[in-house]
Amino acid sequence: MTYIVDGRRVIVVGTRQSALALTQTGQVIDQLKALCAEHGLPYAFEIRKIVTKGDRILDVTLSKVGGKGLFVKEIEQALFDGEIDLAVHSMKDMPYELPEGLVNGAVPKRVDPRDCLITGGGAAFEELPAGAKVGTSSLRRSSQLLHARPDLVIESVRGNIDSRIKKLETEGFDAIVLAAAGMQRMGWEGKISSFLSEELCVPAVGQGALGIECREDDADVRALLALLNDEETALTVAAERSFLGELNGGCQIPIGAHAKLVRSGGEGAPVLELTGIVGSPDGSVLLKETVRGEDPAALGVEAANRLKAKGADRILADVRG
Numbered sequence: 001m002t003y004i005v006d007g008r009r010v011i012v013v014g015t016r017q018s019a020l021a022l023t024q025t026g027q028v029i030d031q032l033k034a035l036c037a038e039h040g041l042p043y044a045f046e047i048r049k050i051v052t053k054g055d056r057i058l059d060v061t062l063s064k065v066g067g068k069g070l071f072v073k074e075i076e077q078a079l080f081d082g083e084i085d086l087a088v089h090s091m092k093d094m095p096y097e098l099p100e101g102l103v104n105g106a107v108p109k110r111v112d113p114r115d116c117l118i119t120g121g122g123a124a125f126e127e128l129p130a131g132a133k134v135g136t137s138s139l140r141r142s143s144q145l146l147h148a149r150p151d152l153v154i155e156s157v158r159g160n161i162d163s164r165i166k167k168l169e170t171e172g173f174d175a176i177v178l179a180a181a182g183m184q185r186m187g188w189e190g191k192i193s194s195f196l197s198e199e200l201c202v203p204a205v206g207q208g209a210l211g212i213e214c215r216e217d218d219a220d221v222r223a224l225l226a227l228l229n230d231e232e233t234a235l236t237v238a239a240e241r242s243f244l245g246e247l248n249g250g251c252q253i254p255i256g257a258h259a260k261l262v263r264s265g266g267e268g269a270p271v272l273e274l275t276g277i278v279g280s281p282d283g284s285v286l287l288k289e290t291v292r293g294e295d296p297a298a299l300g301v302e303a304a305n306r307l308k309a310k311g312a313d314r315i316l317a318d319v320r321g
């Protein structure tokens with residue numbers, strides 16, 4: 001199955017065709033090439049573009065179709081078929097459970113996890129006029145923004161980040177909410193008007209991080225990817241994903257979580273702090289818990305259980321309908 005050119009194994013990297021997917025895949029390949037040079041590893045890389053079901057129906061309401069894994073199914077099939085050897089995903093779009101035979105080979109260092117606003121005049125959240133029209137299709141964002149500012153009018157805006165930014169003007173929004181990470185990876189930091197603090201708007205699970213999926217039995221690729229893994233990001237993302245798993249969440253559900261290291265592993269085990277939220281889409285209810293501990297999986301479960309004790313299950317059942 002391995003493909004050799006001039007005595008070097010060619011690692012085929014699968015990607016979706018959106019500008020963001022292509023950009024972040026290219027950035028990961030550049031990092032892998034640098035690691036190969038540094039460690040004297042003989043690999044070459046090739047990109048293979050894959051059109052997923054999610055890309056074909058982007059303009060249909062994703063939440064109605066049941067978005068879970070919509071962007072990853074074809075990519076996983078290509079991994080199983082040996083058509084590709086690894087795939088770079090935005091962590092927040094990666095399903096909680098990977099199929100048997102595939103693993104997340106690396107969690108590279110996370111970039112900015114916050115959400116940000118793109119506005120016409122560069123306004124901060126607090127400066128948005130009363131009744132401002134804010135574009136987001138994320139129930140997590142609408143819940144938290146309406147909780148802070150019930151006067152806002154939230155309207156859905158879909159598509160890739162470039163088309164969402166265009167809709168700021170063409171559809172008369174006062175602001176569009178996007179993940180800062182996507183803007184940063186595209187080199188569009190300059191278009192960010194202001195950031196939403198992690199206290200005001202708890203980010204999506206894994207926001208700002210990537211995951212790199214590969215075959216469990218591909219020893220070459222796993223050894224290479226291990227060099228790209230960032231321990232701090234892997235730990236914090238593990239806590240956030242444990243929280244999401246315990247609440248049975250997908251990406252169309254008003255759940256957010258953000259973990260950070262509050263004591264590095266210098267003396268003893270690293271200590272994590274995890275904040276999780278579950279909210280109603282209209283912002284009338286916003287449940288939040290912050291917990292600290294050493295075990296990421298246990299921390300996610302603890303935060304989820306505390307929210308369940310406050311009624312999170314009922315909110316989620318209402319959203320799921």
Ligand SMILES: NCc1[nH]cc(CCC(=O)O)c1CC(=O)O
Pocket residue numbers: 090091092093161177178179180181182206207208209
């Ligand atoms: N749901 C779409 C998506 N998936 C990943 C990112 C980029 C940010 C990231 O990698 O966390 C975005 C865009 C956005 O939410 O604005």
